[in-house]
Amino acid sequence: MSIIQKAVADQREFFRQGHTKPYEFRMNQLKKLKKMLKKWEPAILEAVHTDLNKSEYEAFATEVGFLYSELDDHIKHLEEWMEPIYVKTPITHKGSKNYIIKEPYGNVLVIAPWNYPINLALAPIIGAIAAGNTVILKPSELTPNVSALLEEIIAETFEPGLLTVLEGGKETSQELLDQRFDYIFFTGSIPVGKIVMEKASRHLTPVTLELGGKSPAIVHKDAKLDLAAKRIVWGKFTNAGQTCIAPDYLFVHEDVKDKLLVKIKKHIQSMYGKDPFENTDFTSIVSSSHFDRLTGFLDNGEIVTGGRSKRERLRIEPTVMDDIGWDDPVMGEEIFGPILPVLTYENLSDAVETLQDQEKPLALYYFGKNEKDQKYVTETLSFGGGCINDTLYHIANPHLPFGGVGSSGMGAYHGKASFNTFTHQKSITRQTTKFDYSFRYPGSKAGLKII
Numbered sequence: 001m002s003i004i005q006k007a008v009a010d011q012r013e014f015f016r017q018g019h020t021k022p023y024e025f026r027m028n029q030l031k032k033l034k035k036m037l038k039k040w041e042p043a044i045l046e047a048v049h050t051d052l053n054k055s056e057y058e059a060f061a062t063e064v065g066f067l068y069s070e071l072d073d074h075i076k077h078l079e080e081w082m083e084p085i086y087v088k089t090p091i092t093h094k095g096s097k098n099y100i101i102k103e104p105y106g107n108v109l110v111i112a113p114w115n116y117p118i119n120l121a122l123a124p125i126i127g128a129i130a131a132g133n134t135v136i137l138k139p140s141e142l143t144p145n146v147s148a149l150l151e152e153i154i155a156e157t158f159e160p161g162l163l164t165v166l167e168g169g170k171e172t173s174q175e176l177l178d179q180r181f182d183y184i185f186f187t188g189s190i191p192v193g194k195i196v197m198e199k200a201s202r203h204l205t206p207v208t209l210e211l212g213g214k215s216p217a218i219v220h221k222d223a224k225l226d227l228a229a230k231r232i233v234w235g236k237f238t239n240a241g242q243t244c245i246a247p248d249y250l251f252v253h254e255d256v257k258d259k260l261l262v263k264i265k266k267h268i269q270s271m272y273g274k275d276p277f278e279n280t281d282f283t284s285i286v287s288s289s290h291f292d293r294l295t296g297f298l299d300n301g302e303i304v305t306g307g308r309s310k311r312e313r314l315r316i317e318p319t320v321m322d323d324i325g326w327d328d329p330v331m332g333e334e335i336f337g338p339i340l341p342v343l344t345y346e347n348l349s350d351a352v353e354t355l356q357d358q359e360k361p362l363a364l365y366y367f368g369k370n371e372k373d374q375k376y377v378t379e380t381l382s383f384g385g386g387c388i389n390d391t392l393y394h395i396a397n398p399h400l401p402f403g404g405v406g407s408s409g410m411g412a413y414h415g416k417a418s419f420n421t422f423t424h425q426k427s428i429t430r431q432t433t434k435f436d437y438s439f440r441y442p443g444s445k446a447g448l449k450i451i
């Protein structure tokens with residue numbers, strides 16, 4: 001038996017023995033997780049810095065701080081979420097009680113990416129253990145310090161039957177996917193998402209796929225341009241653009257493009273300094289292959305600001321590129337780096353039609369004052385989720401389920417949506433034995449009238 005097979009077998013046995021189901025057990029695990037994060041917070045922030053050069057402020061806000069609020073939400077509501085739901089009894093069911101039991105799926109596999117290596121590894125785990133499952137986590141090999149730390153601190157805190165980390169690259173991931181799980185939660189790229197779904201289909205294992213895509217920031221001519229520029233710069237260049245819901249490109253009304261670009265330039269300078277290479281807090285690109293892929297995009301169009309890169313430090317300046325067409329390489333795939341291409345439109349309905357020809361993005365951001373236009377854009381186009389007059393903010397509200405649609409993924413999590421994702425809703429009719437209706441049995445015509 002390989003290490004992977006043994007880990008899966010141990011978790012199967014742990015779940016079968018019923019350890020994970022009681023409320024007290026689940027609550028204890030959530031509290032342990034919170035304590036673990038508090039105890040190891042400095043080491044976590046340091047590991048994220050070593051792997052990605054993320055500043056302490058950014059790592060706290062987007063990784064650990066986010067997890068504390070997710071944990072608090074689960075701790076506050078767990079008892080209520082676990083309650084069975086009693087539903088109405090139709091006349092045909094008179095005498096019975098009808099309800100839904102919240103049942104854990106069982107053994108969960110979580111596969112995580114590198115861009116928010118703590119948040120995206122642990123946030124699904126919060127929902128999975130709150131819902132009473134066991135979890136094997138496969139973190140990303142591209143953030144080795146974070147992955148090693150996660151393995152160490154999780155092993156110190158949790159029984160491996162409940163939660164364990166198996167480090168490794170795609171081979172480990174594939175061997176894990178060859179095992180039988182009851183639920184798979186994958187965050188990563190679209191091509192790997194397809195592999196996960198194909199492998200999951202062999203055991204008919206349900207999946208959540210948190211994928212990516214090209215998320216537009218549309219700026220209409222009635223937008224508050226200075227605020228739009230500031231919020232787009234923040235959303236795009238946080239984590240050096242390596243955010244699944246970062247605005248991938250700017251789609252702006254042609255009348256306001258020039259003014260907007262001046263403001264974007266100004267906000268890049270005020271957030272990252274005149275020389276971003278001097279800014280020690282600007283996140284680096286995760287690997288040299290991603291660096292080469294990104295710098296390859298810089299050959300097209302006209303650089304409005306930025307454009308310099310340093311391979312030895314894996315840094316690329318916050319860059320804005322004008323004169324970009326839909327057929328340019330930078331528009332051919334998710335950018336996932338600090339490069340913002342700019343495209344324009346003449347009227348909003350043409351812009352919407354153009355976007356309808358693209359794959360459904362994970363996020364969409366619309367900037368404009370007119371409420372009819374806001375409604376038109378957000379209700380006509382299909383996308384995972386997004387903001388009106390802001391970027392990224394929707395992800396931080398635990399009351400908003402987060403997830404993609406179409407090629408940006410399936411399923412959702414955060415807050416109660418996480419608990420629901422890892423919970424099977426088991427419907428029960430508890431029938432009375434005090435009386436019996438004849439209408440449902442063969443030969444009765446009354447039943448037809450009632451139904």
Ligand code: NAD
Pocket residue numbers: 111112113114115116120138139140141168169170173174187188189190192193195209210211212213243244245334336362404409
């Ligand atoms: P990735 O798909 O390359 O890797 C994700 C995980 O899958 C890693 O743990 C990796 O080891 C594993 N993996 C890689 N190749 C595999 C294979 N052939 N078979 C099985 N497993 C494999 O993604 P990434 O580069 O780590 O992350 C970037 C992508 O993730 C972007 O597309 C981004 O949009 C997306 N993303 C989505 C979200 C979201 O919440 N929707 C969040 C973050 C990142």
